[in-house]
Amino acid sequence: MRIDKQAITDFFTDLQDHICQALEITDGTGTFHEDRWERAEGGGGRTRIIQQGGVIEKGGVLFSAVHGPASEAVLKQMKATQPTDFYATGVSIVLHPHSPMVPIIHMNVRYFELSTGECWFGGGIDLTPHYVDAEDARWFHAQLKTACDRHDPAYYPQYKTWADDYFFIRHRAETRGIGGIFFDYLRPGDDDHKAALFAFVQEVGNSFAPIYTHFMQKNRDLPFGKREKKWQMLRRGRYVEFNLVWDRGTKFGLETNGRTESILMSMPPQANWVYDYQPEAGSREAETLQWLKKGVNWV
Template identity: 85%
Template sequence: MAVDKQRITDFFTDLQDRICRALEETDGQARFHQDLWDRAEGGGGRTRIIQNGGVIEKGGVLFSAVYGPASEMTLKQMNRTEPADFYATGVSIVIHPHSPLVPIIHMNVRYFELSTGDCWFGGGIDLTPHYVDDEDARWFHQQLKSACDRHHPAYYSQYKTWADDYFFIRHRSETRGIGGIFFDYLRPTNDDHKADLFAFVQEIGNSFAPIYTHFMRKNRDLPSGKTEKKWQMLRRGRYVEFNLVWDRGTKFGLETNGRTESILMSMPPQANWVYDYQPEPGSREAETLSKLKKGVNWV
C-alpha cells in the first residue's frame, strides 16, 4: 500500500484516539473535551483538552491537517521562490501534571508536503521533569533508544543530539529538560524509503502512551509540599519561555494563521517568575539545574 498523505493522516487520527484513551484510563478522573475547528484557508483539526484530572492538571492531544498556499516565509525556509501549495498533518501533545514529581512531556509527529513534490517527516518526544531523577531519565532514554534502534543504529545518537540542541533555552543557557529525540526534514528518496520513514514515525508515535502512563503510575503518589510546588511553578515558567521564544512549531502555526487556542494549548495553567531566583546550594533544585545541560549520556 502506497504511503500517501491520506494514509499518513489516517494513522495520525487513530493515534490521537488511542493516546487519549490511554491517558483517560490512567488518569482515572478527567475526560478529554473535543473542539473541532476549521481553517479558513483550508483544512482543520481536532483539539482535545483534558483538565483537572487525578494526575493531569492540563493537557492537550491535538490532531490537524491543514493545506493551502504556502507563505513566503515558509517557502523561504525551504529555499524556494516559486509559489506552491502545502499540506501539513500531525499530532502534537503537551501534558502538565498536578504533581511536581510527575514530569511534563511533549511529543510531536508530523508530515509536510508541497505541491512541487517535495515532502518530509518530522517529530520528536522529550521529557521535562521538574526534578531530574537519574533512574527515570535513564529509563526514558532507553525506551527511545530501543525504538530508534529498531529502525537504524544511528538514529538515537543523532536525534538525541538534535534534541539537546533544539530544546535549549539559549537566553538561560540551560536545556528545557532532559531532552529526548528530535528530527526534522526527513526527506524520502523513493517509495521504499518513504515507507521506512513512515514506519519510524509510527514507532515514535506509538511509544508515547506506554512511556507517559508509566510515569503517571510510578510518580503520582510520591509526597511533595510547598517547596516542590514553588519550584514546579518556576520550571513551568521556563517551559513558557522556550515555547514562546524558540519553538518553531509555535511560530509556524501563528505564521500560517493556525488556530491560536490550539497553538497555545502547550502553556501550563499556572506558572511563575521570581527575579534572579537562585536555589540553595546542595538542594534538590540546585541538583536539577546542574543536570539541565547538553550532552548528558543517559544510556
C-alpha cells in the same frame, strides 16, 4: 510500498484516539473535551483538551490536517523555492501534571507534502521533569533508543543530539529538560524509503502512551509539599520562556495567523517568575539545575 498522504493522515487520527484513551484510563478522572475546527484556507483539525484530571492538570492532544496555497512564510519555513500548494498533517501533545514529581512531556509527529512532489517527516519526544531523577531519565532515554534502534542504530545518537541542541533555552544557558529525540526534514529518496521513514514515525508515535502512562503510574503518589510546588511553578516558567521565545512551531503558528488557542495549548495553567532565584546549595533543586545541560549520556 507506496504510502500516500491519506494513509499517513489516517494513522495520525487513530494515534490521537489511542493516546487520549490511554491517558484517560491512567488519569482515572480526567476526560478530553474535543474542539473541532476548520481552517478557512483549507482543512482543519481536532483539538482535545484535558483539564483538572486526577494526574493531568492541563494537557492537549492535537490532530490537524491542513492544505492550501503556501504563504511566503510557509515557503520560507518549508525551504521551498517556488510558489506551491502544501498539505500538512500531524499530532502534537503537551501535558502538564498536578504533581511536581510527574514530568511535563511533549511529543510531535508530522508530515508535509508540496504540490511539487517534495515531502518530509518530522517529530520527536522530549521530557521535562521538575526534579530530574537519574533513574527515570535513563529509563526514558532507553525507551527512545530501543524505538530508534528498531529502524536504524544511527538514529538515536543523531536525534538525541538534535534534541539537546533544539530544546535549549539560550538566554538561560540550560536545556528545557532532559531532552529526548528530535528530527526534521526527513526526505524520502523513493517509495520504499518513504515507507521506512513512515514506519519510524509510527514507532515514535506509538511509543508515547506507554512511556508517559509509566510515569503517571510510577510518580503520581510521591509526596510533595509547598517547596516542591513553588519549584514546579518556576520550572513551568522556564517552559513558557522556551515556547514563546525559541520554539519554531509556536513562533511560526503565531506569525502565520494560525489558530491561537491550539498554538498556545502548550502553556501551563499557572507559572511563576522570581527575580534572580538561586536554589539552596546541595538541594534537589540545585541538583536538577546541574542536569540541565547538553550532552548527558543517559544510556
